[in-house]
Amino acid sequence: MSSTPTTTGRSLAARAGAIVAAFGLAGTLGVAIASPAEAACRSGGYSVTAYRSYAWTNTAHCRYYGRSWARHGRYYASTPWTSKSSSAYARHYTGATPRYAGYALTR
Structure with missing residues (x-):
């Protein structure tokens, strides 16, 4: 007969505390994602095909x-x-x- 360890309320609370502490530390270190409003104001993308290569950014109305x-x-x-928008296009x-x-985005 094998016994399986049971989880106590205290260990659940300790785990929850560790998770909250980890998220707090991530925010302190700047690891957390920016607010939704900040994230929505910047964007970028790229596309590479056999015919051409293209990349773009848009950071208008932001501090990026x-x-x-x-x-x-x-x-x-x-x-x-640039603090507005950019695009690069190459074709051979x-x-x-x-x-x-x-592309790259930064503050």
């Missing part, structure tokens, strides 16, 4: 900056940091390599 870059074959485009022959695109 964005930049984007794209490479398709021998063509490369990038933007400086179909199937050219290397091809990539990306």
